[in-house]
Amino acid sequence: MQLYPIAKGIVRSFLSLYHRVDIIGRKRVPTEGGLVIIGNHISNLDPVYIGGACPRPVHYMAKQELFNHSGLAKLIRALGAFPVNREKPSIKTIKTAIQYLKDGEVIGLFPEGARKGSAEELGELKQGAAYFAVKANCPVLPFFISGSEAALPKGKLFIRPTKVTIEIGEPIYPPQDMKTSEQQTYISQEIMNQLRNFRVKNS
Numbered sequence: 001m002q003l004y005p006i007a008k009g010i011v012r013s014f015l016s017l018y019h020r021v022d023i024i025g026r027k028r029v030p031t032e033g034g035l036v037i038i039g040n041h042i043s044n045l046d047p048v049y050i051g052g053a054c055p056r057p058v059h060y061m062a063k064q065e066l067f068n069h070s071g072l073a074k075l076i077r078a079l080g081a082f083p084v085n086r087e088k089p090s091i092k093t094i095k096t097a098i099q100y101l102k103d104g105e106v107i108g109l110f111p112e113g114a115r116k117g118s119a120e121e122l123g124e125l126k127q128g129a130a131y132f133a134v135k136a137n138c139p140v141l142p143f144f145i146s147g148s149e150a151a152l153p154k155g156k157l158f159i160r161p162t163k164v165t166i167e168i169g170e171p172i173y174p175p176q177d178m179k180t181s182e183q184q185t186y187i188s189q190e191i192m193n194q195l196r197n198f199r200v201k202n203s
Contacts, residue, residue, distance in 0.1 A: 003078045004057050011052030018161050019151060023053045025168035031056075034101030034138035035171075038129045040195055041110035043148035045159070050108065050143050053166045058108040059100050061093070061128075084109075089128070101136035111191065130187035134174050142169035142191055144198035165202070169194040 015021040029035075037058055039050045051058045057080060064083040067073040084093045097107050111129050133140045147164035172190045174183045 004080060007079060008052055008057075011048055015049060015052055015164065018159070019147070019164040021049075021053075021163075022165045023168070024166070026053070026055060028168050028170060029055055029141060030139065030171060033104050034136045035106045036101065036129050036133050036136075036138065036140045037106055037108040037143060038111050038140060038191060039108070039143040039145060040198075042145065043152050043154075045148045045152050046110070046145055047108065049148055049164065050145060050166060053143070053168075054106070054108075056106050058106045059097075061097060061107060061109040097132050098135050101132060101138050107132065111188075127184060127188060129191060130184040133172070133187055134180055134183045137174060139171035139173045140187055140191060141171050142194045142198075143167070144169070144195060144202070146202045167198055169198070 035056070037050065037054060039046055047060050047062070051060070059080040059082060060076075061084045062076055062081040064085050066076060066081075067083045082093065082096050084090075100107050109128055111127075129140050132138075144167045145164065146167075147162055150160065150162040151164055152159050172187050172194075175186055178186060
């Protein structure tokens with residue numbers, strides 16, 4: 001991921017100068033150990049902007065369609081991303097994610113799957129984030145981004161200079177006094193609770 005620090009510096013400068021971004025709660029990011037970052041998904045900019053806001057490198061689980069283009073595939077692999085079939089993740093994808101976490105690294109995913117129209121909308125959460133957190137015994141950290149849907153509306157090519165806010169929630173740890181299935185249910189519910197609270201605050 002030699003390209004990652006350069007790309008991250010560019011994104012941070014762009015966020016600061018072009019979007020007057022507010023990043024709230026950066027100190028809540030654990031400084032070490034495996035970590036699953038999740039975010040609401042309202043724009044194609046979200047992975048880039050959330051990655052720029054996070055103080056640690058993020059390995060994004062990206063939809064496999066992005067890897068069908070050789071040039072783009074080389075770029076996002078160099079930035080640490082790895083492919084996932086959103087309908088049926090492969091064993092290889094699952095093992096890759098868990099290994100990153102056990103190695104003390106950060107993975108990023110969007111549990112709603114497809115993009116929603118705005119930060120006010122939340123879709124049904126997929127269970128991947130909770131599953132990985134339980135398997136690797138590490139926390140999940142919710143990020144909530146607003147404004148990126150206006151910065152790059154669906155179908156548009158140029159990024160607009162609108163206000164963007166990125167809020168970081170509280171780490172959610174797998175409860176050690178629960179069974180595996182109960183842990184996953186608990187984590188998924190806590191993720192949704194935090195995202196809903198962010199949504200209400202920003203509505």
